[in-house]
Amino acid sequence: MEHQTGSRNGEGNRYKRLSPNPRSQEYKIGKSMTEHARERFHYLCASIQGKFILIDHIPPKIDNGQFFDRQGLDFSPYKDYKLQPILGIKLFPRTDGTVHPDELKMYHEQFANSWRHSEGGILHNMNDKREFYNCILNYHSLETTTGNAEWDAFFEKLKESGYDKSLVPCAHFGTLTGCMDIDCPFLHDEEMFRERRNKILASRRKALFEPTPKQRFQHMQKTYKSKKKPSRNESALVATLDDLDGDDGDETDDEETKIKVPRVRHFCANMECMKPWLRKQNDVAVLQKCARCQWTFYCSVRSCLDFGLLSVTSRTELSIDCLPETRLASSQVGLRTSGGDHCE
Numbered sequence: 001m002e003h004q005t006g007s008r009n010g011e012g013n014r015y016k017r018l019s020p021n022p023r024s025q026e027y028k029i030g031k032s033m034t035e036h037a038r039e040r041f042h043y044l045c046a047s048i049q050g051k052f053i054l055i056d057h058i059p060p061k062i063d064n065g066q067f068f069d070r071q072g073l074d075f076s077p078y079k080d081y082k083l084q085p086i087l088g089i090k091l092f093p094r095t096d097g098t099v100h101p102d103e104l105k106m107y108h109e110q111f112a113n114s115w116r117h118s119e120g121g122i123l124h125n126m127n128d129k130r131e132f133y134n135c136i137l138n139y140h141s142l143e144t145t146t147g148n149a150e151w152d153a154f155f156e157k158l159k160e161s162g163y164d165k166s167l168v169p170c171a172h173f174g175t176l177t178g179c180m181d182i183d184c185p186f187l188h189d190e191e192m193f194r195e196r197r198n199k200i201l202a203s204r205r206k207a208l209f210e211p212t213p214k215q216r217f218q219h220m221q222k223t224y225k226s227k228k229k230p231s232r233n234e235s236a237l238v239a240t241l242d243d244l245d246g247d248d249g250d251e252t253d254d255e256e257t258k259i260k261v262p263r264v265r266h267f268c269a270n271m272e273c274m275k276p277w278l279r280k281q282n283d284v285a286v287l288q289k290c291a292r293c294q295w296t297f298y299c300s301v302r303s304c305l306d307f308g309l310l311s312v313t314s315r316t317e318l319s320i321d322c323l324p325e326t327r328l329a330s331s332q333v334g335l336r337t338s339g340g341d342h343c344e
C-alpha cells in the first residue's frame with residue numbers, strides 16, 4: 001500500500017496518525033486493526049491479573065512434527081472480555097512455577113533486538129506466544145518478575161492506572177503503515193519509537209561494516225592452506241570464527257594447529273579476490289570504500305580485472321554499480337545510496 005507522504009525517506013507513514021475517508025478500504029482496515037489490538041489488550045490485562053488457568057498435556061500433533069505434549073492457557077476467569085483459550089504452545093514452568101532465567105533472558109533479547117518487535121511494542125510482542133506467556137508465568141511465580149525490569153515497571157504502571165489503554169503503545173504507529181484509526185485509544189509516542197528504531201539501525205550498521213561470516217570462513221581456509229598444515233574439517237573451522245571478534249591483538253591462535261590467523265578489518269567484496277585489510281595495517285587504507293553505498297570495500301576494481309579474476313558478466317555489473325545485494329543491504333538500513341563516485 002502506497003501512502004501519500006514520507007515514503008521517499010523510507011519512513012512511510014511511520015509515526016503518523018491517519019484519518020482515512022470513512023468510505024475507503026483504509027478506514028475499514030484501520031478499524032479492524034484497533035479491534036484486534038483491543039482484544040490483545042484484554043489478553044494483556046488477563047495476563048497481568050493472572051486470570052488464566054494453565055492447561056497441561058495437550059496431545060501433540062504428530063503430523064506437524066510434534067512429539068511431546070503441549071500446554072495452553074484458559075482465560076475463562078477473565079470476565080471483561082470473552083477471550084478464546086490459547087492452545088498448543090510450549091510453556092516451561094519448573095516445579096516451583098518459575099521459568100529458567102536463561103530462557104527469559106533469551107526471550108527479552110529477542111524482543112529488544114528484532115525490528116518488528118521494537119516497532120510494534122508489547123501488543124506485538126504478544127504474537128510470540130511461547131515467549132510472552134513464559135514471561136507471564138514467571139511473573140506470577142515466587143520470582144514475581146517477567147525477567148525484564150522495564151516490563152515489570154510497565155505492568156505496575158498499568159495496574160495503578162486501572163488499565164488505561166493510553167499507556168499501551170499502539171502496535172501500528174511505529175510501523176510503515178502508521179496508525180490508520182484516528183480514534184485509536186492506544187499510546188502514540190513518536191520519541192519512544194524513534195529511540196527504539198535508532199538503536200536497531202545503529203547495531204545493524206555496525207554489523208554491516210564487519211566482515212561477513214562467509215568472508216571470514218574463506219579467509220580462514222586460505223590461511224590454513226597457505227601454512228600447509230593438516231586440514232581441518234569445516235565445522236571445526238567455523239567454531240574458530242568467533243576468535244576474530246575479540247578486541248585484543250592483530251592475530252589469533254588456532255587452538256589445535258597453532259597456526260596464527262591474522263585478524264581482519266574488511267575484505268575486498270569481490271569473492272574471487274577477497275584481499276584482506278588486516279587489523280595490523282592501521283596507517284594505510286588497503287581497501288577503498290565504495291562512495292555510492294558506503295559499505296562495500298574493494299581493493300580496486302581495476303586490479304581485480306587486471307588479474308583476470310572477474311568474468312565478463314560481473315565486469316559489466318561492477319562497471320554499473322556495486323553488487324546488487326550490496327545495494328539492497330544498504331538501502332535496508334537507511335544509508336544514502338546516491339551521489340559521488342563509486343567502484344570504478
Ligand SMILES: [Zn+2]
Binds near residue numbers: 180
Ligand atoms: Zn494507534
Ligand SMILES: [Zn+2]
Binds near residue numbers: 269275298304
Ligand atoms: Zn579485489
